Amino acid sequence: MKYSYLLAFIFVSLILYSCAKQSTPMGGPRDEDPPVVLEMYPKDQSLNQKPEEITILFDEYIKLENPNRNIIITPKLDKDELIITALKDMVKIELNQELEDSTTYVFNFQKSIQDLSEGNPTENLKLVFSTGNSIDSLSFEGKVNNYFPTRTFTYENVIVGLYESNDTTDVFTAQPYYLSQTDSLGNFVINNIKAGEYRAYAWNDDNNSLKAEYKSEDYDFILDTLSINENLTGAVFNLSKADQTVINLTRSSTSGTNYDIIFNKDPLDIEMSNEELGKTIFYTTGDKRIKLYSETPRVDSLRFDLEIQDSLSFRIDTTIYAKFEESQRRPENLTFTVNSGKSFYQDLGIELTFNKPISKINYDSLYISYDTASVIPITPAMVSLTDSLKRDKVEINLSLPDSLVTDILTINGTDSTFQDIEGQFNESVLAANYRKLKRETLADSITGGIANGKGPYIMHLLDSKGQISREKYIEEGNKFSFTLLEPGTYKIRVIEDLNGNNRWDPSNYLEKRHAEKVYFFLNPETQSQDIIIKAGWTTEGIIINASPNTGIQ
Structure with a gap:
């Protein structure tokens, strides 16, 4: 008997729960209609209104979607004081602040109000009212x-x-x-x-x-x-982005046998003067610092005169006295990165970037291999330093004839091929592949001109990943050409280098100076930036129209 009562109780409870639970009705066509406004307070376009709260009544249950972001209110109100709630078929906004006199307020709800069942947003819902006798228009x-x-x-x-x-x-x-x-x-x-x-x-x-x-x-x-x-x-x-922080020297101090000069942001242009710089003292940059390295410890401090400039042309002129002391701290390991995976036709350019200045290269263990057994020795004539004061980037350049029939070449270097200024050798081996292209697989050229722009120009040919495939600097005129290209989809970006410093300069808000203009080729028929080229193609007559300046046209 007790068992029968228990079953009856469970059955009744399930029925009551099912009836009480709010859910979307099963069956029937899907609701695709947005909520419809039945009533607003104050009314849209009404005058002489200073409400303490705003209410909007809809024809169905609604919900709010990120109202603090999606509801745009002009003129500005303190959003921290607003309380926005949705209760069944009504939205209520408690203002909790005094409205300005003789002012038109606009509440643009965008897609913040949606129906409860399907999330269909209201369309073009705005509430406009004035605290004065007229609507600003x-x-x-x-x-x-x-x-x-x-x-x-x-x-x-x-x-x-x-x-x-x-x-x-x-x-x-x-x-x-x-x-x-x-x-x-x-x-x-x-x-x-x-x-x-x-x-x-x-x-x-x-x-x-x-x-x-x-x-x-x-x-x-x-x-x-x-x-x-x-x-x-x-x-x-x-x-465009532009860090408006004015560059400052935050501190300088000894770090092991080296010396750190630390800033609040990364310096862009660095000029240092000391008679040993580039001879026995070198430096690296990164992580908002200049790190000085000396081949040997020094008893006395050395004077360095610095002229530092950031991306906004803010400058620091200062003098520091650097100490290079004996230290028991173990030097940092020598590491490197390499531009592996690049494709080339005849001219192979290999870039090695080190974390410290390089002092020696063992050429006996540095070579390029191909066809499993064939090698090309790397000689000093093929190697150069990007910056002799830093010695942290090595470029290896060589030309390979079409008669060299191979697809993949590999640069090889054993451990201890490179030695840094602190006497450390590389522990990782160097092995990076490069793909040699055949002439018949290449597109001939892309040529064209720039209309209504102001030079000099920096031109970038961007690949499908947005990476710079080719770069050109046009000092005079407005014509350009890129030749012997790998087939693919490209974009062309133009930077107007008005001050001729070979780089893009961002805006400077404090000095009320706009960024240098940047614009892309845009196909006038398709409105696409893409340029598709294939093997053997010549693409001519590309016209890149300069974009308008910031301001009123």
Whole structure:
């Protein structure tokens, strides 16, 4: 009897649980309709409103998707004070702050409100109301480009913001007064702007802080203050990274038998003067430091005059006195990396990068092998140092005739082939392969010109992985050519090197200087950057149009 009561109790409990559990009904067509607004408070386009909270009623149960990121509010409100909740078929926003007088507020909900069952987002849902007698109606629109887009970059994360001209904050310190996100193509529009003077910025807001991180996020700015007294169109921003930190010397000290000079960021240009530099003293760079090496310990300190410049052209002129003392610390092992896996036609270029300056090379154990038994000895004439003051990068160059019938060549070096300034030998053996191409497998050339640009130009031919396959520097004129290319898909990138220093220079916000322009070939018919070439092809007449400058066009 007790057993029967127990079964009945379990049966009833299951029925009640099934009835109480909220779930999507089974069967029937899938709901593809977004939630529909039934009522708003305050009403859209209403005047003289200063609500303490906003409510929106829908025709079905809804949920919120990352509202702090997806709901864009202009002019700016303190989002930390907002409380945004979804309860059944209603969204409620508790403002918890005073609204400005005679101001038009826009709540752009984008895709933050979705139906509960299928996640269909509301479409083009905005709430516009004014605390005064009229709705502000001016707009600011344009397009955002990115000079060096990564594979993970998406324009939907880009913010365009306006700051009032008398605002003491900027894009690095506070969120803007007006803002908008760009669409998937980089287009943007900010609506319902009050007439006035503004400063304009764009940035890739990866961390959803509504301000730019000056060390890690791409950004750009329009130099001139904008007078928005009518609709303003044709704005262009060109995003790029630029660490705005001013370079500083943080400390310098002995490290074993060596001497470290440490900065708060990596130096770009280094000029040091000492009569022993390049003779018995050498240096390496990396990890925000210059490391000095001496062949022998020194009793007295040595004076080094330094002129350091970072990527933004900020400079340090200073003097340090370096000590090279005896030390019981075991020297760091000598290690290297090699540019293995490269393809070449006739001219083979091998690069070896060491963690310390090299003092000796044992050529008896350094050679190139092919066809299992054939070798090409490496001679001193084939070897050069990229920088004689650093001696940490070795280049090996040789030309191989077409008569050499082989596909794979291997550079070989035993352990103890290389010795560094501290007397350490390499413990790892060197074995790196390179692929020799046949002439008949190569495309003949890509040729063309640059339109509406300003030289000199740095040109990069990029492979399908975005790596630099070829580089050219065009000092005069606007014509270019790349010859004897491996078949594949390429892109062409152009950098306008206006100051002629053979590198791209980023923007300097403190000095109100834009980055040097970067743009790509774009096929006018397909709007694709890709150039596909095949063996024996000659691709002529490539025209690369310069992109517009940052500003109002």
